[in-house]
Amino acid sequence: MTTTIPEQPSPQGAPKGTALLEAKGVIMRFGGLTAVRDVSLTVGSGEIVGLIGPNGAGKTTFFNCLTGLYVPTEGTVSYRGTVLPPKPHLVTQAGIARTFQNIRLFANMTVLENVLVGRHTRTREGLLSALIRGPGYHRAEARSRERAMELLAFTGLAGKAEHLARNLPYGEQRKLEIARALASEPGLLLLDEPTAGMNPQETRATEELVFAIRDQGIAVLVIEHDMRFIFNLCDRVAVLVQGEKLVEGTSDVVQSDERVIAAYLGEPFEGAPADEAEERENDR
Numbered sequence: 001m002t003t004t005i006p007e008q009p010s011p012q013g014a015p016k017g018t019a020l021l022e023a024k025g026v027i028m029r030f031g032g033l034t035a036v037r038d039v040s041l042t043v044g045s046g047e048i049v050g051l052i053g054p055n056g057a058g059k060t061t062f063f064n065c066l067t068g069l070y071v072p073t074e075g076t077v078s079y080r081g082t083v084l085p086p087k088p089h090l091v092t093q094a095g096i097a098r099t100f101q102n103i104r105l106f107a108n109m110t111v112l113e114n115v116l117v118g119r120h121t122r123t124r125e126g127l128l129s130a131l132i133r134g135p136g137y138h139r140a141e142a143r144s145r146e147r148a149m150e151l152l153a154f155t156g157l158a159g160k161a162e163h164l165a166r167n168l169p170y171g172e173q174r175k176l177e178i179a180r181a182l183a184s185e186p187g188l189l190l191l192d193e194p195t196a197g198m199n200p201q202e203t204r205a206t207e208e209l210v211f212a213i214r215d216q217g218i219a220v221l222v223i224e225h226d227m228r229f230i231f232n233l234c235d236r237v238a239v240l241v242q243g244e245k246l247v248e249g250t251s252d253v254v255q256s257d258e259r260v261i262a263a264y265l266g267e268p269f270e271g272a273p274a275d276e277a278e279e280r281e282n283d284r
């Protein structure tokens with residue numbers, strides 16, 4: 001059964017809208033190392049949720065547990081009220097798409113072909129139909145190309161549909177990964193460090209793109225080290241430290257939580273209350 005959560009005002013740290021993703025008590029152990037320790041997280045419809053934490057905190061491992069790449073040692077992951085089988089293709093079919101920290105495109109395929117690959121979970125035409133190339137196959141293929149071009153237009157890549165993926169500049173390769181993920185028509189998109197290696201303009205454009213994705217009715221869960229990006233973008237932020245969820249709440253709550261600041265000592269972030277206090281001190 002899908003849980004309905006009341007619209008605004010929602011309590012601090014609670015998702016708004018209908019719960020889409022519900023991870024409960026997720027634990028991931030690798031031999032003697034516990035990378036994720038009893039983490040629960042909910043993402044509601046219409047939400048952008050951030051997942052932050054220092055290097056090695058377990059963020060990507062948690063994503064891998066959500067998307068079936070890893071079978072959690074304990075805990076469950078549900079989408080729209082149904083527990084997900086830990087198999088990536090079934091998770092994608094259920095409605096969750098993701099991008100990876102390291103770009104994983106088909107470098108020698110065109111931009112359009114990369115997006116078409118992302119549509120395969122949504123194409124009903126079977127192998128036989130593809131072999132005989134009957135009218136059903138041609139209709140499905142035409143519809144797929146049309147949708148892929150829409151997604152390229154949405155991500156600003158329509159003019160590069162016939163370029164080889166490997167020839168795109170870095171920022172556009174990241175956009176193409178997002179277009180390909182959107183091609184599976186997800187209800188929830190997981191982004192793992194979407195702005196890694198981007199310049200400030202590219203980061204700003206990615207922020208706009210994520211808002212536009214949310215406005216299309218797709219919820220977003222995003223891992224990112226760029227604090228300005230996260231705090232501008234997210235309705236809610238969860239902080240992982242050494243595999244544990246330390247804090248969860250709105251950007252304001254998380255930014256001013258002393259435990260979060262302490263966890264980031266050595267990696268101070270812009271806008272942290274300590275910096276502001278220091279600035280005020282310097283202004284005197």
Ligand SMILES: Nc1ncnc2c1ncn2[C@@H]1O[C@H](COP(=O)(O)OP(=O)(O)OP(=O)(O)O)[C@@H](O)[C@H]1O
Nearest residue numbers: 030033035053054055056057058059060061062101
């Ligand atoms: N397949 C694996 N086998 C063994 N240990 C692993 C595996 N994957 C991750 N780990 C370990 O789990 C811990 C969490 O790593 P993870 O990559 O999830 O952190 P992260 O928060 O995503 O870090 P970063 O921000 O640097 O990407 C680390 O100690 C890592 O070495």
